[in-house]
Amino acid sequence: MVTFFGNYNLIISNADLLVTKLFSGTKASVGNLVAENDSEKNNQVFWEFMSLRFYIGGLGFIGIITLMDPFIQVWLGEKYVLSISVSIVFAINFLLGQIRQPVDVFKQGFGLYADTWAPVTQGTINLIISFALAKPLGLTGILLGNTISLLIIVMIWRPYYLYKKGFKVQIGSYIIGFFKHLTLLCVFLFITNFIINLFPFKVKNFTDVGIKVVIVTPLSATIYGLILYTTNQHFRDVIKRLYSGFVNR
Template sequence: MSRVALSIKNAWIAIVFHFTYIVIQFYSRNIFLDILGDDFIGIVGTLKSILQFLNLSELGIGAAVGFSLYKPLYEQNKEKINEIIGYLGFLYKRIGLFMLGSGLILVLFFPLIFENTEINLGIIIFLFVALLSSNLLSYFFAYHIFLLQADQKSYIGITINQSVFILRLFLQCLVLLYFQSVLAWIFLELATPFIYIFILRKKIKSNYPWLDFKFKATKAIRSRNKELLKKVKQLSFHKLGGFVSNGTDNIVIFAFINPATVAFVGNYQLIMNNINTLVGQIFNGTKAGVGNLVAENNHSTMMKVFWEMMALRFFLAGCASVLLYIGFDDLITIWVGEKYLMSHSVLMALISIFFILQVRTPVDTYIQAFGLYADTWAPLVQSVVNLVFSIALVINYGVIGIFLGTIISQVLVILIWRPYHLFWKGFKLKQMTYWYGFLGHLVFFAFALFCAYYILGYLELKVTTNLFALFLKLLKIGIVFSIIYFMVLFVFSKGFKDVNYRIVALIKQRLK
């Protein structure tokens, strides 16, 4: 199966499963808020952010291993693949032990961290142990999933993961509705990862019967993989920058405001993250394909695919951002109630972060494929800028200040430095090549917005009070804006024109 066909297969399977997951996640969130309460859900969000911090010990090993697997997979070098996966297991098991020790030490400080909450401390500790156990299982038993991702078979892992965790949400809703048992809800958080690991390992064994699950990383193997360890050290800094930009918001809100506000923001983040993931799933299978392109060293094809990805990302991010702006407040009101609405400025900030996360991805994908992680100072600058501005602004402006700090740091490092680094070290092209294309797509988006603003002005858009009416309103707006934006990009963007020709050609090929 070709790279494009595999990418499409990964995308459509991911979209179907994730859309199903979104539906039950939104339904379950309402039940969780009603029965468990705002403070408890806020604490769940805070604990997950704390675990993200502990996950910094992963040091980007998974991404580095994915990068190192592209070449042996392209050459079908099974011995080297076993060696790399074995080395990954060696590193991950030690990280798991570190996380276990760190988590147990952190629990000792819970009486201080959660002294102002009304939730029983024993419940909080049990919840943390359940969430920690899920992470530990991945480190000890699920690291083989990186082979599926590098081999463009991520749809296998997605199918298993989403099926198991959709089942978990369904069962959690049942135990709350019929038994109102918090302990049973937490127990399901603890139990379902075991089911996921069991099914995943069995499936990997059937797809790669030659893969040695008991492979030991000897001293000689560790010596041969010094370059991989170097990439891991570089990636550790980038992981730190990514966490501070996206993972500390809930911790800062908990520390400077209160747990309930974490739940309020969590409703917004749940919608944003799901849409971000849904769009990301469309492109998830392309990472390995780009890795193969870099391995083949076909420069013209690399650049062509880069601008195709960039144009398509702008199109999807632009359409999604417009619909989020139009329908977000209505959705929150219908879903969890008007009391959970936050200010319009918070919504605009979150949409801006969402847009940045989308249009940055082609650059990130190629940086991973090239292994360009030597700029370890960049994520440190991003982290410092983010924390300094977030803490300074939250004191004077509240929640919006935290997100403004995130935006400032992302613009400086993500939108300015990283593309510069890719074109300088990876493509070895002049920087204006990138800026001409990127700024051009921003102008195309602005022009499409300008046209849509006047056309949509003739449509009567009322506040909606039910999901079906909201769906019809967003469908109407979505069709109008997507047609306008599609026409603008098709006329002015070569990358968008190329990707459409590619899709049409693939469809014709499949129909024959």
């Protein structure tokens, strides 16, 4: 079971590392932005960053759910494929790993390091829940320990801390903005999964895996991109900014 877990974790960790490298210059840029002390601009860039991370996290989520198992099956064999519940928790953890980044980066930009207890608490929660759920749920329960600890510390405490000590505004605006993004993500996942299931595709070899990747990736990117572009001003702004930077470089 540990070996099976390692196969999935290796692929997802490498994908996460790739995204991290793409955003490697973000911390310095945000630090310079915060130094300007322009609260409106800080808020604008924060939500542009959040919309982009939701986009990447959403694409990663659907990719893990639809492509991971077929790839493992062809690469290593059917016996190495884990249950769908494990894939779902892996996908959730990847998503959380993406959408935590705007808060983490701005927290560092503001120099907010007083919550030294948070990582220890997160690790403790992870350990306790993983231990409690390991027997009834197996690997899924162990992974859920990480999920729940991320939700409590990273997705609840840190935004509150950032908004109170950094942005110095009420957390309500964050909650509203976050749940708007979460709703759009759910719409995207429902539509994309529905379309993919309309055309079942049995994977037998690496060529089939490649074909499925070529189908799922642009389909997902287009659907989620259109949903966000037509409903979210911050996503439109960041796309225009990226396009302008690409054209004028």
